[in-house]
Amino acid sequence: MPPGTDPVKASVARMYDAMLGGDHNFAIDREALAAFTAIDPQVRTLARANRAFLGRAVRFLVESGVRQFIDLGSGIPTQGNVHEVAQAASPGARIVYVDNDPVAVAHSASLLADNPDADIVDGDIRRPADVLASPQVRKLIDFDQPVAVLMITILHFVSPEENPAAIVAAFRDALPDGGWLALTHATNEDRPDTADAVGKLYRSRATSPVTARSHDEILDLFSGFDLVQPGLVHVPVWRPDPGDPIPDNPSEYWVYAGVGRKAP
DSSP states (O other): OOTTOOTTSBOHHHHHHHHTTOSOOOHHHHHHHHHHHHHOTTHHHHHHHHHHHHHHHHHHHHHTTOOEEEEETOOSOOTTOHHHHHHHHSTTOEEEEEEOOHHHHHHHHHHTTTOTTEEEEEOOTTOHHHHHTSHHHHHHOOTTSOOEEEEESOGGGSOGGGOHHHHHHHHHHHSOTTOEEEEEEEBSSSSHHHHHHHHHHHHHHBSSOOOOBOHHHHHHTTTTEEEOTTOSEEGGGSSOOTTOOOOSOGGGSOEEEEEEEEOO
């Protein structure tokens, strides 16, 4: 285990890696995931849908002229990383990942060692000023040009007391005119019993608790941004690619997704 790893708590980053079929997780993470799966048997399907949204959103942002990305709570590298998607669409696109999980940081640093246009910050999104002042951000991100901030399944790990809206606002204020935000967030509206049980699981067994929020509460996080169509919707129905299966009941995917452009 890298220094700083809590050996008795499951890591949210390593649990997500396990959901996606990755190898960078420990028995304690797989045990917590098994408990999660007992609550919601389709958790792996939900994780894959969330990851697929990330790819679609990055491609959309590249098509919209973005060549710089800050991926907050980026997690452990797995298939379809932001730099892979963005640089395949636009060679030379620059990406800064941010995470505070020691395993995520170590594996990201190894993966990006030979990539001059991507780097990892060992940082916490709860301290936006520190992230924005990091050498990696200062080196790779030009705030006079379009920048997209990605907050993919990270803000539901921020408690109400930690003020997620203020965190989003701090990054929004750093963005240039025409900057972007892509966000996914668990909701407690569609399946409240499931959301409550998952919240209890993460509080007792993981390094970070979960606070699922309502559609309106998640929508409020986009304050200062103009949402692009189709707005804030369940992850599988945000601009699906041709041939993607459309679920009969999207609310079974109890995570909302949206992309917004900073309002002038």
